[in-house]
Amino acid sequence: MGKTTIIAIAGASASGKSLFASTVYQELVAELGGNGIAILAEDAYYRDQSHLTFEQRQLTNYDHPSAFEHELLVQHLEQLRDGQAVAMPQYSYKSHTRTTETIKVQPGRVIMVEGILLLHDPHLRKLFDISVFMDTPLDVCLLRRMTRDVEERGRTIQSVAEQYEETVRPAFFEFILPSKQFADLVVTRGGQNEIAIDLIKSKIRQLLAE
């Protein structure tokens, strides 16, 4: 296998990172088969909090870099780059901790990883060959997060609004927006920007053919 290329997709919460990454991944798997491409989520590397009560977990700031076990993500990306499979943790947004399951991720010629604080961390940045930033206006992100978190993550409208004011918005301006400078490609219109999806797909096709 040739050199592994690691593609990072960063941006605000609900900016469309996971839709973008999964669209690229699924369309290429349908076209070329699953061999050669792997996909990881930074959210899977939220710290395990099973030693805390649910009430204590609700007090964690999930938008601060300290909430993530980035050391493990770095280790897993290095292992994948070196041709070894990894056991990616699974995280539950409803219980705010890891589940007992893991998913085996096989190494591939191309590894995609998506998450809010990927480009903030210099240790992670060193591993990325291509960095994408989803540049979706924050009010659009909030509306999408409101719908998604109520429908899929067990939240109320009030809890989404409170968390947004307390941690999500401040962390966007302190950590996420300043990390945009490290992106190679800045994508508007979220996870449905077909031109950007096609550009990344073409790049991956080219890498897989080398």
Ligand SMILES: Nc1ncnc2c1ncn2[C@@H]1O[C@H](COP(=O)(O)OP(=O)(O)O)[C@@H](O)[C@H]1O
């Ligand atoms: N361009 C878009 N138009 C409409 N809805 C979108 C668009 N991009 C993302 N969404 C929706 O917004 C929500 C958040 O997107 P998601 O990909 O989960 O964001 P992120 O991974 O950045 O948190 C999801 O319900 C997704 O389907």
Ligand SMILES: O=c1ccn([C@@H]2O[C@H](COP(=O)(O)O)[C@@H](O)[C@H]2O)c(=O)[nH]1
């Ligand atoms: O237990 C948790 C863990 C995370 N969050 C929120 O999730 C987003 C990051 O995920 P996206 O898929 O990029 O939206 C982050 O803003 C955290 O606030 C949570 O609420 N609870």
